[in-house]
Amino acid sequence: MEALASLKTPSQATPFFYSKTRTWNVPSQVSLYKRSPFSTFSIRAQMESNDGSAAVATSGESVVEALKVKEWEVGMLQNEVAASQGIRIRRRPPTGPPLHYVGPFQFRLQNEGNTPRNILEEIVWNKDTEVSQLKERKPLIALKKALENAPPVRDFIGALRAANERTGLPGLIAEVKKASPSRGILREDFDPVEVAQAYEKGGAACLSVLTDAKYFKGSFENLEAIRKAGVKCPLLCKEFIIDAWQLYYARTKGADAVLLIAAVLPDLDIKYMVKICKLLGLTALVEVHDEREFDRVLAIEGIELIGINNRNLETFEVDIGITKKLLEGERGKIIREKDIIMVGESGLFTPQDIAFVQEAGVKAVLVGESIVKQSDPAKGVSNLFGKDISLA
Numbered sequence: 001m002e003a004l005a006s007l008k009t010p011s012q013a014t015p016f017f018y019s020k021t022r023t024w025n026v027p028s029q030v031s032l033y034k035r036s037p038f039s040t041f042s043i044r045a046q047m048e049s050n051d052g053s054a055a056v057a058t059s060g061e062s063v064v065e066a067l068k069v070k071e072w073e074v075g076m077l078q079n080e081v082a083a084s085q086g087i088r089i090r091r092r093p094p095t096g097p098p099l100h101y102v103g104p105f106q107f108r109l110q111n112e113g114n115t116p117r118n119i120l121e122e123i124v125w126n127k128d129t130e131v132s133q134l135k136e137r138k139p140l141i142a143l144k145k146a147l148e149n150a151p152p153v154r155d156f157i158g159a160l161r162a163a164n165e166r167t168g169l170p171g172l173i174a175e176v177k178k179a180s181p182s183r184g185i186l187r188e189d190f191d192p193v194e195v196a197q198a199y200e201k202g203g204a205a206c207l208s209v210l211t212d213a214k215y216f217k218g219s220f221e222n223l224e225a226i227r228k229a230g231v232k233c234p235l236l237c238k239e240f241i242i243d244a245w246q247l248y249y250a251r252t253k254g255a256d257a258v259l260l261i262a263a264v265l266p267d268l269d270i271k272y273m274v275k276i277c278k279l280l281g282l283t284a285l286v287e288v289h290d291e292r293e294f295d296r297v298l299a300i301e302g303i304e305l306i307g308i309n310n311r312n313l314e315t316f317e318v319d320i321g322i323t324k325k326l327l328e329g330e331r332g333k334i335i336r337e338k339d340i341i342m343v344g345e346s347g348l349f350t351p352q353d354i355a356f357v358q359e360a361g362v363k364a365v366l367v368g369e370s371i372v373k374q375s376d377p378a379k380g381v382s383n384l385f386g387k388d389i390s391l392a
């Protein structure tokens with residue numbers, strides 16, 4: 001009876017039954033039946049899933065349904081915690097976006113929480129699905145075993161500091177990036193190992209390798225191939241990390257550092273992930289875009305490397321003035337006191353841009369587009385700095 005009541009009111013019901021890779025639509029038929037003449041009524045619901053399979057659930061299975069409702073509620077609560085920290089990016093509802101509307105739900109409004117509001121949210125929701133599928137294939141226990149064969153971790157921050165001291169310019173994290181959602185394809189004849197080797201030859205201190213396939217045309221194969229090709233620059237796995245499992249995965253693929261995005265991760269997640277990074281020897285580059293994110297990150301113990309992304313990942317707007325604005329006043333003072341290395345990220349094209357962010361207080365820069373687009377990325381590096389910074 002209880003279950004029937006919940007099916008009647010859309011606001012209290014979870015309309016979709018999510019089971020790993022299969023989405024169950026709203027029951028197509030709901031009927032009452034009695035197990036025996038003496039028992040109370042039970043409910044029988046006929047359901048179809050997105051892959052065409054069908055199932056019949058009876059109220060004995062309402063426990064499963066109740067669990068799904070709880071899972072959904074917990075998800076909503078997590079979004080509330082995130083929102084209280086100013087995070088606008090919501091996590092994907094566990095039931096997933098509906099494929100089509102049935103019954104009372106046809107009146108549900110768009111964007112009541114079931115469709116992403118901007119590109120960053122879309123990427124994160126997609127990543128959620130991707131990670132849960134990958135996790136099934138390679139559970140944490142298997143990854144922990146694979147760690148034994150992972151190549152040793154190299155000192156990412158040490159390499160940036162050394163380059164900064166050697167050249168008097170910000171240490172370069174050169175990005176191996178084939179495409180982006182804002183700029184489309186950046187390099188047609190893209191050979192990740194070739195680009196990586198050219199960057200190294202040009203004097204890059206570290207490399208950033210995009211591993212997201214859907215939006216950036218990157219891959220973990222690229223990361224692994226660059227590592228295996230003997231490139232000495234420490235490698236940043238440029239990924240949208242939402243689950244600690246991904247940290248282990250990145251390490252098994254040869255990463256020396258990972259990106260944590262404050263616009264996506266609540267404080268507790270950052271703290272937890274930073275701890276796991278330390279455990280694995282990974283350097284965490286924590287990325288911020290505004291004052292609120294920066295203050296949140298500054299309040300977390302043990303963070304040594306912070307990036308200021310000049311690009312707003314929700315709107316794609318780029319303004320290198322963001323780096324300057326965020327490092328002015330009290331925040332700049334805290335950075336110097338704590339000896340945190342700051343990285344200026346995105347939208348840097350000319351020696352003037354580099355001088356501008358260096359003046360603002362960064363000791364490193366993260367650059368993709370301007371150098372990956374040039375026919376010889378090694379030359380791209382010298383053009384960016386206005387001089388040859390290679391070791392040769």
Ligand SMILES: O=P(O)(O)OC[C@@H](O)[C@@H](O)c1c[nH]c2ccccc12
Pocket residue numbers: 175177238287309345346347348366367368369370
């Ligand atoms: O290509 P650009 O404008 O030089 O930017 C490089 C890098 O900063 C950018 O790719 C980036 C910064 N933070 C990110 C987070 C996710 C994906 C990409 C990014």
